[in-house]
Amino acid sequence: MKLSDLRNFLCGALEARELSRLIQGEVVAFREASLKKGSVMSVILVEDSIGLRFGDAELKVLCGAFLEGQIDRWVLSYICDALLMSNSVVFLEDSIRDSVDVMTDPEVNGEVTEEMIRRIVATLGD
Numbered sequence: 001m002k003l004s005d006l007r008n009f010l011c012g013a014l015e016a017r018e019l020s021r022l023i024q025g026e027v028v029a030f031r032e033a034s035l036k037k038g039s040v041m042s043v044i045l046v047e048d049s050i051g052l053r054f055g056d057a058e059l060k061v062l063c064g065a066f067l068e069g070q071i072d073r074w075v076l077s078y079i080c081d082a083l084l085m086s087n088s089v090v091f092l093e094d095s096i097r098d099s100v101d102v103m104t105d106p107e108v109n110g111e112v113t114e115e116m117i118r119r120i121v122a123t124l125g126d
Contacts, residue, residue, distance in 0.1 A: 001026060001082055003089075004049040009065075010058045016070035023078065030081075031074045034107060041105065043081045047088045054083060055092035056124045059099060063117045073112040080104045095123070 001023045008014035020027075026044050033041040062079065065071045071079075080103040083089050091097035099120045102109050 001044060001078075002046045002048050003052060003082075003086060006079065006082065007049050007052050010052075010054075010061050012061075016065035016068075020071050020075050023075065027074050027078045030078050034074075034077075034105065037107070041081070043078060043085060045082045045086055047086060050088050052086070052089045053092060054089050054100070055096055059096055060121060060124055063121050066112070066117050067114060067121070076112055076117075077104055099123070 001019075005014060005019055005022055009016060009019045026042075030041050030043065062076065066073070066076045080100045083100050084097070084104065091100070102116070102120075103112050
């Protein structure tokens with residue numbers, strides 16, 4: 001996944017379904033690896049964009065895409081893993097980083113659910 005594609009999605013220049021299509025192969029490999037107990041899940045991130053600031057607004061876009069059925073839980077988890085591993089992403093608050101973290105590895109954090117995402121969204125400012 002290109003960081004620039006993620007940035008474009010978060011700012012509304014790229015639709016969630018198109019981002020999903022672009023990273024489909026990566027997400028399939030990620031999902032298959034996660035279904036094997038103790039396996040290593042690869043995240044491919046091309047950091048072709050510098051300084052992505054990630055705060056309430058960006059988290060709302062990401063969570064909203066999941067809640068509206070535009071991305072599935074695997075795409076959401078993959079994107080969250082990519083955000084956390086990037087050297088170019090700056091989380092504006094520790095609580096935002098923590099929220100992103102709980103949406104990653106289902107083996108560690110449990111399966112992402114609609115209820116979980118609604119709770120995260122409820123904590124965000126307007």
